[in-house]
Amino acid sequence: MKGFLKQLKEGILDNNPTLVQLLGMCPTLATTTSVKNAIGMGLAATVVLIFSNLFISLLRKFIPKQVRIAAFIVIISGFVTMVELLMKAFVYSLYQSLGIFIPLIVVNCIILARAEAYASKNKVLPSAVDGLAMGLGFTFALILVATVREIVGNGTFMGLSLFGDGYAPALLFIMPAGAFLTLGFVIAAVQKIRNMGQDKERMEKLSKLEEEAEKEETV
């Protein structure tokens, strides 16, 4: 249980696939025009991640090393097709608004990266949990970017109007340029927070050294 929580924290915060590892930029930029789309995209990718990790881990001893990438892609695209058909059947409006980005989950680098770096080397259960953790991390990042873009660019959150009729939305943030700018600022904020941790340690070390130096001087 403790290991499970640790893996989750690793995927969502410390080693977030989008904000820290900087993978999977295309869907992060393209599907974050509204929070609803972001959640849909994130969950679809999470489902694919869990099952592809699970099956690649199950088959890891049977797949020859030389053709592993091709084998991974076939497994991943199989699950993507299943998710695509399910979404077409049950959440048609979401399927339409995400459009071509659902089949493009196949070439999402996060999924192939986790297959190669984790699932092909670890046991079945931890691999499935890794898929869940990384998928949730991806979803979290998408929601973060989409929240900024939807509130600033459209004045709404999850379709609910926040500022009333008088608000003139900054359309730029819904446009492609706004995607690059918002993601840039969000990742800068993440780097700032990570730097703060390092800065604190460095300051503590410095002040300790200074104290010691002062002590030596007084002696």
Place this chain on the structure above:
Amino acid sequence: MSFTDILLLMFGAILVENFIFSKFYGCCPFLGVSEKPDTALGMGMAVTFVMTLSGAATWAVYHFLLKPFGLEYLKTVAFILVIAALVQFIEMFLRKFIPALYASLGIYLPLITTNCAVLSAALLAIQNEYSFVSAVAFGFASALGFTLAIVVFAGVRGKMEFSKPPRAFRGFPITLIAAGLLAMAFAGFSGIRL
């Protein structure tokens, strides 16, 4: 479909609906391999080569293999396999017959299988019900748009190396913001109705 229609389609694919700046297809190599103009051009040329050929190959697979058997829903699986096989084949062909070209493009080729620009060009050509010639022209023109974007951006990044942004913005964030400013410039083309 007349020749002017194909020219208009290509113009639209290169500038108005640029793969990077208006559609976000192929952003990973765009952000990853755009540090120097030469490598960016190499990547762009390799992508152009693969996308033109894969445009033809996936169109043929869809219309002669999947459609007659009612297997349209398998197009994602089939296309990614065709693209992977094609990339592998091109790599072997170049290594054997055109070593000079292999030396300059070789290192980029394996990366292209998972470049979403290639798969999305193939899928869009089917979705928009293009004819064979339009599908190939669309793949070629979209790849030219990709090359244009990545080479221009490499030039911008070269200038950025001499600037000193705040510490939190160094590296990836400032690159994204520069891309955002370029995307604004490209948004100017969206006013053109074809």
